[in-house]
Amino acid sequence: MSLVVDGVTKTFGGNTALQDVSFTVETGKLTALIGPNGAGKTTMFNCIAGLHRPTSGTVTLDGRDITGLGPSRVLDAGIARTFQLVRSFRELTVLETIMTAGHWRSGQGFWNSILALPGARSSEETLASEAHATLEALGLHHLAGRRVHELPYGQQRLVEIAKALMTGARTLLLDEPAAGLHPEEVHSLRQLLAALRDRGTTILLVEHNMPFVLSIADHVVVLEFGRKITDGTPVEIANDQRVIDSYLGKEEDIA
Numbered sequence: 001m002s003l004v005v006d007g008v009t010k011t012f013g014g015n016t017a018l019q020d021v022s023f024t025v026e027t028g029k030l031t032a033l034i035g036p037n038g039a040g041k042t043t044m045f046n047c048i049a050g051l052h053r054p055t056s057g058t059v060t061l062d063g064r065d066i067t068g069l070g071p072s073r074v075l076d077a078g079i080a081r082t083f084q085l086v087r088s089f090r091e092l093t094v095l096e097t098i099m100t101a102g103h104w105r106s107g108q109g110f111w112n113s114i115l116a117l118p119g120a121r122s123s124e125e126t127l128a129s130e131a132h133a134t135l136e137a138l139g140l141h142h143l144a145g146r147r148v149h150e151l152p153y154g155q156q157r158l159v160e161i162a163k164a165l166m167t168g169a170r171t172l173l174l175d176e177p178a179a180g181l182h183p184e185e186v187h188s189l190r191q192l193l194a195a196l197r198d199r200g201t202t203i204l205l206v207e208h209n210m211p212f213v214l215s216i217a218d219h220v221v222v223l224e225f226g227r228k229i230t231d232g233t234p235v236e237i238a239n240d241q242r243v244i245d246s247y248l249g250k251e252e253d254i255a
């Protein structure tokens, strides 16, 4: 059971963003995708999440071909992604924001529930209690009534993860979850991701914070100029001369 990227190439006009990249994200493990700026990490996320259709190659989830399905059907298949920039409706509270993600899974429809159409109420209550439970699990319960855009950046990022969890997806794609966080927030994030993984959630993350990656990942995939240069355990990656030369050795890339 796993997410398998097999021979994915993505070109934009004459620019090859990904060249024949293959790797496996094992179910219930945390895999990190690293590489210098422009290596193709975001493009790979977009190919998996359905925002880009690979020029060639396939993406399969537990043996099912999901290549080029489009974002909503990839989400239906059980893969949710977060974005580098927090996305929320300005006027919604934390609770309302993550309930919008739950509406996705229930098929309820966001506007249907907002307008309180007949039949919407009981599932609305179920979603609200699930949303409370999710916030509790993430240590965000005290923020339920706050507007998302008023929160400090670190807490907004956790709301993004809560939204992804509320979709019911078992596989999460997290785009730079540690970016812009204070050290103590990075510590909380590490504990949260470890807890999610221990609960069986599969996580693929893109991250520039190398100490964070090396301390939490089960498996690390390294991209450079659109190609996979290696993959392995954090210890193997930290000692790989090609990685040290191309990435770890450059202080400015170690955020």
Ligand SMILES: Nc1ncnc2c1ncn2[C@@H]1O[C@H](COP(=O)(O)OP(=O)(O)OP(=O)(O)O)[C@@H](O)[C@H]1O
Residues within 6 Å of the ligand: 012, 015, 016, 017, 035, 036, 037, 038, 039, 040, 041, 042, 043, 044
């Ligand atoms: N929509 C697009 N159109 C044209 N070129 C693109 C597009 N998206 C990405 N690229 C190119 O693909 C290459 C890989 O970019 P990508 O954003 O995937 O790298 P990255 O590893 O995520 O970088 P960063 O760490 O800076 O976010 C770059 O050369 C980029 O300019």
